[in-house]
Amino acid sequence: MIRQAWNEKIMQGVFFVAACTSVLAVAFICIFLFHNGTLALSEIGIWDFLSGTVWRPNIEIFGIFPMIVGSVYITAGAVLTGVPIGIFTAVFMAFYCPKKLYRPLKASTDILAGIPSVVYGFFGLVVIVPLIRDLGQFLGMGGNGNNILTASILLGIMILPTVISVTEASLRAVPSLYYEGAAALGATHEQCIFKVVVPAAKSGILAAAVLGMGRAVGETMAVIMVAGNQARIPSDIFQGVRTLTANVVIEMGYAADLHRDALIATGVVLFAFILIINLFLAYLSRSK
Amino acid sequence: MKIKSLAAAVFMLCTLFSGIDSARAEWNASSPVSVISREDGSGTRGAFVELFGVLGEIKGKKADLTTLDAQITNSTSVMMTTVAGDAYGIGYISLGALNDKVKAVKINGAEPSIENIQNGSYTVSRPFNIAAAPNTDNAVALDFIAFILSPKGQEVVKAGGYIPVAEQKEFSSAKPEGKAVVGGSSSVSPIMEKLAEAYKTVNPNAKLELQVTDSTTGMISALNGNYDIGLASRELKAKEIEQGLKPVVIATDGIAVIVNKNNPVENLTNEQVREIYLGNAKTWDEVSK
Secondary structure: HHHHHHHHHHHHHHHHHHHHHHHHHHHHHHHHHHHHHHHHHHHHOOOHHHHHHOOOOOEEOOOOOOHHHHHHHHHHHHHHHHHHHHHHHHHHHHHOOOOHHHHHHHHHHHHHOOOOOOHHHHHHHHHHHHHHHHHHHHOOOOOOOHHHHHHHHHHHHHHHHHHHHHHHHHHHHOHHHHHHHHHHOOOOOHHHHHHHHHHOOHHHHHHHHHHHHHHHHOOOOHHHHHOOOOOOOOOOOOOOOOOOOHHHHHOOOOHHHHHHHHHHHHHHHHHHHHHHHHHHHHHHOOOO | HHHHHHHHHHHHHHHHHHHHHHHHOOOOOEEEEEEEEOOOOOOOOOOOHHHHHHEEEOEEEEEOOOOOOOEOOOOOOHHHHHHHHOOOOEEEEEEEOOOOOOOEEEEEEOEEEEEEEEOOOOOOOEEEEEEHHHHHOOOOHHHHHHHHOOHHHHHHHOOOOOOOOOOOOOOOOOOEEEEEEEEEEEHHHHHHHHHHHHOOOOOOOOEEEEEEHHHHHHHHHHHHHOOOOOEEEEOOOOHHHHOOOOEEEEEEEEEEEEEOOOOOOOEEHHHHHHHHOOOOOOOOOOOOO
């Protein structure tokens, strides 16, 4: 009897330690980022760092405003291309899909989630970039295809699995009474879905979009390969752009001293972005 | 109804694509040059801007003035794929990585080749450096460095498509036993792999471990003793030499300026390349003016 109680206590401890791992990891990452990042921020000046439009590390000019703009543009582009397709796919899967088609459809979205991002990047580089390059030349916009539009389309595809699965789950969580009630009042299938069920799942769908946004902000490898990575503010969507993540990865290998600290500070800004998105998500799920 | 809308969708896609396809016309010299560059701090980029003088002064400091409109990549493979697909692209890569998917232009009339680099007519090249951990007593590491600088080691360098060093010392291995860790620049790693293989036939007692990272990591790790030998595809920074690293040049690598195969340009002068990368020559007919 006593031994069993001991065993239980010990195992409780093991579970507690396991549960602490992720909390500790977040805490350590915060400490590391802010400790190293604030060094550079105080030396460069927070305002100069955030609002500076010139990034020339070899003469110690560090302004990441173009990269902030880049991350915002590409994330917005990904949401614009990915979220509508994702929501319509989820609606199709939840309400229209023939039983035979459901399994392959579900399986293919799951596979989409599992493809490594460098493979997406290579696909984008070899398939999407030439298409957009031709489109740009056709429209007289020029550019070589490594631009905001390409990155947005590619990221739109990459956030599909997140958007689809979260949206589908939230659609299915709407009690069937809603649908049946609407149908009993004489609404058509389409009216039931788009006027009653989808609005009822509103907060879940919004959460799906925000989660997709989080994925898009943090994506690195695929974006580096197709976005062009110019550290300047673009004037149209056929120009290349550099994101915060790309800025860190591209230059980290060679950076030293203040340059290195500035890259870590870029990580701090990225971290702040993700925090804001998560806070927003927490707010959404609370207001449900 | 469904079939009609489907047919309409297919038709729209077809017209869109055929329209786009017809845009893929002949070479048009008034098109903008798409400039592609390596990332800031890359050994290849450092050597490139130095050699072509893509430099200027900002606030009294010597600075790399590569145009901010240049597309940036941190990989040779992305650079080559982009130039191979973009008729108006221009980029630069290590001579050893050159293949027939892209065209290497002549610089000042000289073709990029080992012979031309050796006889001095092609001047775009940079050293590959290695640096042993300061005060190391790792016999394998020291023996391996001596092997690299011997005629036998330099033969491997030449076979790999790089330019051997002029001063070669005869060497016979003391065949020390043990292990050495070699690591650093991903540009130097391919030739280092071949050198390590060749060394194994000379001294089967030794074990060499190769780690591929980058130039800066290679130097830092050599300093703190994680690597016995660090690799760098650039000149060592003053600070690194101050801290006790002694660079040894083991080979010279040419840098090839590459354009698309459909680009009729065969030859560029130093000045033209410089104007392109400074962003002053924006279209291909401005370049050849």
